[in-house]
Amino acid sequence: EAGVVQSPRYKIIEKKQPVAFWCNPISGHNTLYWYLQNLGQGPELLIRYENEEAVDDSQLPKDRFSAERLKGVDSTLKIQPAELGDSAVYLCASSDPRGTGELFFGEGSRLTVL
Amino acid sequence: AQKVTQAQTEISVVEKEDVTLDCVYETRDTTYYLFWYKQPPSGELVFLIRRNSFDEQNEISGRYSWNFQKSTSSFNFTITASQVVDSAVYFCALSEANSGYALNFGKGTSLLVTP
Numbered sequence: 224e225a226g227v228v229q230s231p232r233y234k235i236i237e238k239k240q241p242v243a244f245w246c247n248p249i250s251g252h253n254t255l256y257w258y259l260q261n262l263g264q265g266p267e268l269l270i271r272y273e274n275e276e277a278v279d280d281s282q283l284p285k286d287r288f289s290a291e292r293l294k295g296v297d298s299t300l301k302i303q304p305a306e307l308g309d310s311a312v313y314l315c316a317s318s319d320p321r322g323t324g325e326l327f328f329g330e331g332s333r334l335t336v337l
Numbered sequence: 338a339q340k341v342t343q344a345q346t347e348i349s350v351v352e353k354e355d356v357t358l359d360c361v362y363e364t365r366d367t368t369y370y371l372f373w374y375k376q377p378p379s380g381e382l383v384f385l386i387r388r389n390s391f392d393e394q395n396e397i398s399g400r401y402s403w404n405f406q407k408s409t410s411s412f413n414f415t416i417t418a419s420q421v422v423d424s425a426v427y428f429c430a431l432s433e434a435n436s437g438y439a440l441n442f443g444k445g446t447s448l449l450v451t452p
Contacts (some may be wrong), residue, residue, distance in 0.1 A: 256439060265341075265442030266382070287438045288421060292354050312380065316440075324370045328382040 225249070226330035229315050233270065234337045241303035244332040248296065248317030256315040256326065257290060257300050266314055273320075302334075316337045340364065341431050341443035349428070349449045350419050358414045360429030360445045366390075371405065371412045372430040372440065388412065419450045 228247040238243050248255050253274050258266035269288070271279040274295040283290065287306070292298040302309055312333050316326040342361045351354045351446055362371065373385040386396065388405050396403050400417045426445045432438040 226399055254437075256352055263444075264439070265444050267432075267442070268439050271437055273437070279439065316380070316382075316439070319369050325372075325430055326440055327384070328372075328374075330381045333380075 227315055227317055227327050229313075229329035229332050231332055232330060233238070233335075235334050235337065236305055237337050239303065239304040242305050242323055242334060243301045244313050244315075244334075246298045246300070246315030246329060248298070248315070249319075249327055252316045252317035252319050254320060255292060255298050256316040256318075257298070257315065258315055258328075259283070259305070260312040262311070267299070269300070269313075305336045307336050310334055332336055339369075340441045341424045341429050343427075343429055343443035343446050345446045346444070347447045349451065351419060352450055352452050353418050355415060355417050356419050356448065358416075358427050358429075360414065360443060361413045362412065362429070362431045364410075364431060364433055366433040367437055368434045370438065372414075372432070373403065373414050374428045374442075375425045376428065376432060376445070377425040384415075385427075389404070396411070403449075419448075420450055421450050424447050424448060424450045 230245050255272040257269040260266040267309045270283045270290050272292045275292050290300045310333040316328045318326050369390045371388045375383045381393050393405050402415045404413045426447045428442040428445045429443045
């Protein structure tokens with residue numbers, strides 16, 4: 224069974240440029256999460272989807288960040304415009320609502336803003 | 338407020354030593370889960386264990402063991418006879434029913450095992 228797939232793995236952009244990250248969760252996992260991990264810190268939740276509905280986006284900086292999960296499967300996280308402080312790893316995770324609450328994480332997308 | 342506290346930022350041990358990573362959590366939910374994840378230098382978060390709030394039995398898996406104590410809101414993780422491959426950052430996390438079971442992570446403990 225394929226795990227959570229994220230792309231790109233690495234992205235380097237200049238400040239004020241836009242950037243987008245893509246996530247394909249494990250098949251059948253209705254719940255999808257985007258987390259932000261700054262260097263030396265634990266991951267912090269940005270947004271949680273149940274199918275195509277964003278049920279918790281309270282930590283998403285909506286002035287520059289947006290996310291979508293149009294068909295309840297793949298998801299895209301966008302930053303526009305990027306700032307220097309956005310340099311971090313963006314992690315996607317999914318979970319099976321019938322399961323034990325375990326989250327399965329992708330390898331992450333490392334963003335560097337110059 | 339920080340819901341999961343990992344007071345040890347970095348730990349360094351010599352191979353074959355035992356090491357315990359501390360985790361203290363805070364919640365008002367009666368139904369919650371506690372997790373430990375390992376993050377090796379490659380970056381991917383690897384699931385180690387999940388415990389629910391109704392099961393305080395300690396667990397052992399090979400060289401790993403976990404001690405869950407509700408009375409002290411702690412969920413500590415012990416590695417016995419540590420190995421160099423255990424070097425990683427370890428995260429303790431809490432998920433609560435009232436937040437849709439999204440994981441709330443501690444800041445992590447960086448473990449370095451030297452030969």
